[in-house]
Amino acid sequence: MLRHALHRIALAVPVLFGVLVIGFLLMQIVPTDPATVRAGPTATQEVVAAIRAELGLDQPIWVQFGLYLWRLAHGDLGVSIINNVPVTQELGATIGPTVELMLASLVWSIPTGIFLGTIAAYWRGSILDRTIMAVSVAGVSVPVFFLGLVLIWFAGFQWQLLPFTGREGPLWSWEGIRAIILPAITLGGVLVGPVARMTRTAVVDTLSADHVRTARAKGLNERLVVLRHALRNALIPVVTLIGLQIGFLLGGAVVTETIFSWPGVGRLAVGAILSADFPMAQGTIIVLSAGFILVNLIVDLLYAVLDPRVRQS
Amino acid sequence: MSEPLLRIEGLRTVFRTSGGDVPAVDGVSLEVHRGRTLGIVGESGCGKSVLSLSVMRLVAHPGRIAAGRVMLGERDLASLSMAEMRQVRGRDIAMIFQEPMTSLNPVHSVGFQITEAIRAHDPRASNAELRNRGIEALKRVRIPSPERRFDEYPHQLSGGMRQRVMIAMALACSPKLLIADEPTTALDVTVQAQILDLLRELQAETGMAIILITHDLGVIAEMADEVAVMYSGKVVERTNARALFEDPQHPYTLGLLGSIPRLDEDRENLLAIRGTVPPPFNLPPGCRFNPRCPFAIEACRAEIPPLRSIIPGHEVACICAPVEASVAA
Ligand SMILES: Nc1ncnc2c1ncn2[C@@H]1O[C@H](COP(=O)(O)OP(=O)(O)OP(=O)(O)O)[C@@H](O)[C@H]1O
Numbered sequence: 120m121l122r123h124a125l126h127r128i129a130l131a132v133p134v135l136f137g138v139l140v141i142g143f144l145l146m147q148i149v150p151t152d153p154a155t156v157r158a159g160p161t162a163t164q165e166v167v168a169a170i171r172a173e174l175g176l177d178q179p180i181w182v183q184f185g186l187y188l189w190r191l192a193h194g195d196l197g198v199s200i201i202n203n204v205p206v207t208q209e210l211g212a213t214i215g216p217t218v219e220l221m222l223a224s225l226v227w228s229i230p231t232g233i234f235l236g237t238i239a240a241y242w243r244g245s246i247l248d249r250t251i252m253a254v255s256v257a258g259v260s261v262p263v264f265f266l267g268l269v270l271i272w273f274a275g276f277q278w279q280l281l282p283f284t285g286r287e288g289p290l291w292s293w294e295g296i297r298a299i300i301l302p303a304i305t306l307g308g309v310l311v312g313p314v315a316r317m318t319r320t321a322v323v324d325t326l327s328a329d330h331v332r333t334a335r336a337k338g339l340n341e342r343l344v345v346l347r348h349a350l351r352n353a354l355i356p357v358v359t360l361i362g363l364q365i366g367f368l369l370g371g372a373v374v375t376e377t378i379f380s381w382p383g384v385g386r387l388a389v390g391a392i393l394s395a396d397f398p399m400a401q402g403t404i405i406v407l408s409a410g411f412i413l414v415n416l417i418v419d420l421l422y423a424v425l426d427p428r429v430r431q432s
Numbered sequence: 433m434s435e436p437l438l439r440i441e442g443l444r445t446v447f448r449t450s451g452g453d454v455p456a457v458d459g460v461s462l463e464v465h466r467g468r469t470l471g472i473v474g475e476s477g478c479g480k481s482v483l484s485l486s487v488m489r490l491v492a493h494p495g496r497i498a499a500g501r502v503m504l505g506e507r508d509l510a511s512l513s514m515a516e517m518r519q520v521r522g523r524d525i526a527m528i529f530q531e532p533m534t535s536l537n538p539v540h541s542v543g544f545q546i547t548e549a550i551r552a553h554d555p556r557a558s559n560a561e562l563r564n565r566g567i568e569a570l571k572r573v574r575i576p577s578p579e580r581r582f583d584e585y586p587h588q589l590s591g592g593m594r595q596r597v598m599i600a601m602a603l604a605c606s607p608k609l610l611i612a613d614e615p616t617t618a619l620d621v622t623v624q625a626q627i628l629d630l631l632r633e634l635q636a637e638t639g640m641a642i643i644l645i646t647h648d649l650g651v652i653a654e655m656a657d658e659v660a661v662m663y664s665g666k667v668v669e670r671t672n673a674r675a676l677f678e679d680p681q682h683p684y685t686l687g688l689l690g691s692i693p694r695l696d697e698d699r700e701n702l703l704a705i706r707g708t709v710p711p712p713f714n715l716p717p718g719c720r721f722n723p724r725c726p727f728a729i730e731a732c733r734a735e736i737p738p739l740r741s742i743i744p745g746h747e748v749a750c751i752c753a754p755v756e757a758s759v760a761a
């Protein structure tokens with residue numbers, strides 16, 4: 120188990136380095152010169168040159184890359200072109216809400232998807248199964264923004280049930296909980312369908328496995344047969360497939376944060392890109408990519424928890 | 433003989449298909465006695481597995497028991513509720529399967545899977561007690577260092593070891609009857625012999641009855657007290673093991689015996705059966721064996737021959753079986 124974990128972490132390191140390289144190169148290819156933007160429209164040549172020297176922009180590219188890594192290691196990702204706030208400070212303030220939103224979305228959508236997929240698989244061919252699958256397919260085809268806007272329109276605006284503009288406090292406060300409900304339904308909603316479908320396929324498969332027949336032959340009741348011997352085994356492919364959906368989830372988070380004014384990294388990224396705030400955009404991209412790598416790592420480790428054959432190899 | 437432990441009467445199990453119900457087991461009657469081994473032999477597809485799964489009520493959709501009774505003492509298993517049937521499975525009748533590789537769940541430890549069987553019938557057992565009984569069960573099937581094996585996973589065990597674990601699990605609740613569906617087919621020859629020896633020893637220790645399903649007459653010769661030969665969902669010959677080998681009556685049995693090579697016999701007596709078992713959705717008229725039978729006559733195509741006694745304790749479903757000659761002998 121520990122070896123597996125170390126191995127996975129070791130594999131994640133070069134990927135993370137790749138992300139840093141790409142983050143750096145992005146800044147090289149943007150058409151705008153950060154020094155000119157920083158200096159402002161009225162600045163003289165000398166001022167711009169001074170800023171260039173200060174930022175290290177007059178150095179050869181590999182020196183700049185070294186400088187970039189050096190600053191990164193010290194938590195320095197530059198300052199925003201727009202308001203001169205350090206990028207790391209902004210990121211630090213937005214990572215929390217994004218993680219919060221992700222967890223709030225996953226905590227209901229994954230269990231719901233797994234539950235629906237399992238009962239659909241158990242009663243496969245029934246009306247229940249067909250209804251669940253029809254809703255799942257419909258769910259897969261609904262874009263995040265559409266679901267978000269519908270929720271805002273009805274639950275937020277028309278019926279005034281829940282707030283829909285931003286975060287209103289920490290998750291342990293009543294306001295905080297109320298404010299996260301609609302964004303979490305929106306972001307989690309797009310996951311329920313795929314998870315239900317994947318679970319159904321996997322459970323249909325495991326239900327016909329020989330060891331399920333063995334479990335029944337022992338005299339186990341159906342609940343244990345399904346939970347311990349069909350679903351438990353099906354979780355291995357389901358977790359793998361959920362891992363493949365993570366990119367999708369991050370994209371969904373960007374959209375959800377934007378339409379609900381959720382103060383997270385996704386919204387920060389969109390704002391930075393729209394206002395050509397390149398250092399900020401670079402920072403958000405690094406953070407989102409690192410998040411992607413981290414979640415993949417968690418999925419890999421989960422895989423080992425679920426499958427003794429992986430754990431012991 | 434005393435009252436049988438299990439009495440199957442006219443059991444018929446059908447599979448629903450687009451072309452109607454097709455029988456995989458068709459009017460089978462059998463008896464199993466305490467402490468004895470009933471061998472069921474026949475080629476692939478003749479309905480051996482469906483028969484044993486029917487006894488356990490484990491036939492999967494679209495199969496179902498259409499007629500007949502499975503009497504365990506006074507109770508008809510075929511008409512028990514699912515909840516009542518669960519009490520029977522594992523406790524009164526246990527089952528082991530052909531594929532030890534896939535019959536155990538790869539994600540749970542061996543010990544967990546054994547104790548789960550115990551807990552299913554004894555929900556109040558404490559964890560420590562379960563562990564002890566699980567290790568005890570592994571000891572009983574002669575698994576070396578059972579304390580260590582208890583916490584291992586199926587992929588860490590060889591095929592023979594896994595089949596031992598299956599047996600340990602099956603016997604954990606001391607069933608009165610063990611159904612073994614080709615328990616050694618997937619194993620190599622030396623391991624096969626060890627597993628069969630183990631089953632015999634355990635039977636002597638516990639006094640359980642065994643239904644041993646196989647397509648290998650060698651296994652029957654070694655293990656069975658009584659034998660039923662199945663062909664195409666029906667029992668075609670039923671007698672004790674000794675009579676089956678010394679005085680086989682049904683042409684199909686003769687064919688099966690002929691397909692075991694014997695060095696001490698004249699090659700010309702070797703009678704091999706051509707063709708395969710007809711599928712249940714495409715049965716020939718009359719005796720189901722007639723298209724492959726070297727002795728078939730016109731009357732064989734007219735109607736299905738009933739299983740009838742030719743001498744006490746020897747039943748054959750063949751109109752050509754010589755009743756009077758056997759009685760004279
Ligand atoms: N799920 C099913 N649907 C339709 N027919 C089935 C199904 N399962 C079994 N059968 C039919 O029942 C017949 C008997 O099958 P069974 O598995 O009992 O044979 P068997 O004697 O155990 O053979 P083997 O030696 O290969 O295990 C087969 O001819 C098969 O066509």
Ligand SMILES: [Mg+2]
Nearest residue numbers: 480481482613
């Ligand atoms: Mg079989």
